[in-house]
Amino acid sequence: MVTGRAASPPTHTNAEDPIVFVIDDDASVRDALSNLFRSVGLRTVAFGSAHEFLQHKPADVPSCLILDIRLPRLSGLDFQAELAKAGIHIPIIFMTGHGDIPMTVRAMKAGAVDFLTKPFRDQDMLDAVTTAIERDRNRRDEAKVLANLRAAFASLTPRERQVMTLVTAGLMNKQVAAEIGVAEITVKIHRGQIMRKMAAKSLPDLVRMAEILGIGQASGRAQT
């Protein structure tokens, strides 16, 4: 699982490798964690505060965030909420020396990967990081697919989007034509254009794209 180049120089920074971010106001904690992660070949970047982390431009690789629940200015929990509100969905692993159960519940409900009490075993932290990175990798892959689909869908004209919705809902060309008040031949032309622009290789393919885009199944039909 680890890349096997663990013994290479500390700043090899291959753009493919995941990154672990650490935020803790205690430098000794940061160093200990950095050493732990580097010992298994994981790129690590540590910050002394949430603010510093936000300055850092987000790298475009799978990553996760190790966070002490008791941060200087902003609490770890509040920072988690901030990130979510800002649309940053990096998986978070909390650690705490004096946490309580309500905090834990709140963090986990908000999607935290794990919540470790200090002192924790190195292996527990590494397991949590593995899970977190994997989760982020999946999320990024899905986001990428979705972004591509959305871009393609946005390149359709309004009419084409409308036809795509009706076609993927299962209507025949003539039904689509009647629905929007045009000739059947016009629908066929739109349809061909849709297949090209969306790069769909078949109707089932297009239907799956529509599913991912969340098009049409809720409305049912015959409204508006």
Place this chain on the structure above:
Amino acid sequence: MVTGRAASPPTHTNAEDPIVFVIDDDASVRDALSNLFRSVGLRTVAFGSAHEFLQHKPADVPSCLILDIRLPRLSGLDFQAELAKAGIHIPIIFMTGHGDIPMTVRAMKAGAVDFLTKPFRDQDMLDAVTTAIERDRNRRDEAKVLANLRAAFASLTPRERQVMTLVTAGLMNKQVAAEIGVAEITVKIHRGQIMRKMAAKSLPDLVRMAEILGIGQASGRAQT
């Protein structure tokens, strides 16, 4: 949300209403919770042990389970694992007087709805129950749809299942025919039979069914 018949006799048991199950070895806790839930019109059934709960035949309505983490024989956490292993997916709300963070994390990771520390506010418990019931309702709805689809798919002959897989993957009839080594006309016959047995109103409809059943997209073909 509540049915509005809260003042009716204690055992009106309309089959539509959700049920809250309570397991606690302390009778006073059981009574207090039962009273709380009944005061807002929720059917409630309480048990003194996990064993008693398992004896009870599971009602076919949305429900949830309130569980003390410290159960007599089996711990609440282990019981949660038992239920999961047995394929019983009722949402669980834990409560505890002396819980710790690792327990909380384990419970939440395993899908618990909430983890309340005693003493808790009534409203917190009611909120958790509302969430849990809603979650179970959704899960049941999805399970029902899935079960119906599986039944329909099981009614297909092996050949029909194979053809459905290929057709929903986007292959044309002639390609399917070549793939399985039969004449195109045979594929058409199978296909018509599939549409009837699956009660699909259109190809997009069938594709969506295949998606839910998890058929065929992994195998791919002609990608990239």
Place this chain on the structure above:
DNA sequence: GGGCGGACCATACTTAGGTTTAGCCGCAAC
């Protein structure tokens, strides 16, 4: 005002999808 793109439509043609009717083969159940 000319060019451009979106939307529309017609004719003509080809391919794909789908049904009906009818029949053959093999196998398992009765």
Place this chain on the structure above:
DNA sequence: GTTGCGGCTAAACCTAAGTATGGTCCGCCC
């Protein structure tokens, strides 16, 4: 041993889908 079913196929026929080619109309931008 006959009946039923799954699987297969053919012929005939019809509808649906898709692709040119060619053209109109409208609004927008430079």
